[in-house]
Amino acid sequence: MDVFEMKFSKVFPLLIAKVRRKGRTEDEVFAVTEWLTGYSKEELVSLLDSDSSYGAFLDGAPRMNPARFNIKGRICGIRVEEIEDPRMRDLRILDKLVDDLAKGKPWQPSLYDRTD
Numbered sequence: 510m511d512v513f514e515m516k517f518s519k520v521f522p523l524l525i526a527k528v529r530r531k532g533r534t535e536d537e538v539f540a541v542t543e544w545l546t547g548y549s550k551e552e553l554v555s556l557l558d559s560d561s562s563y564g565a566f567l568d569g570a571p572r573m574n575p576a577r578f579n580i581k582g583r584i585c586g587i588r589v590e591e592i593e594d595p596r597m598r599d600l601r602i603l604d605k606l607v608d609d610l611a612k613g614k615p616w617q618p619s620l621y622d623r624t625d
Contacts, residue, residue: 513564
């Protein structure tokens with residue numbers, strides 16, 4: 510099954526579980542997701558209670574953060590900044606942010622919001 514067709518309510522809890530196993534919190538996953546997509550926590554919780562797909566979650570994002578393009582590095586062996594499909598790149602950016610949390614990196618949006 511295509512990841513974009515999977516239910517958001519099935520995928521997002523996996524991201525939360527990943528960081529919890531490493532001693533991080535659900536709130537941190539919500540924070541990085543809010544920063545990236547513009548959804549509020551309440552909107553994300555509502556999506557968790559719906560039948561929305563992961564693709565619909567990304568496509569319906571209120572405001573994808575333009576600073577997301579400052580995020581660099583590898584996820585699943587692929588450099589995020591080299592992914593050509595914008596939708597897949599956004600998905601992998603969220604994966605990268607969550608992966609960084611799980612690796613113990615602090616969530617500091619100011620690191621990405623820079624314009625230099």
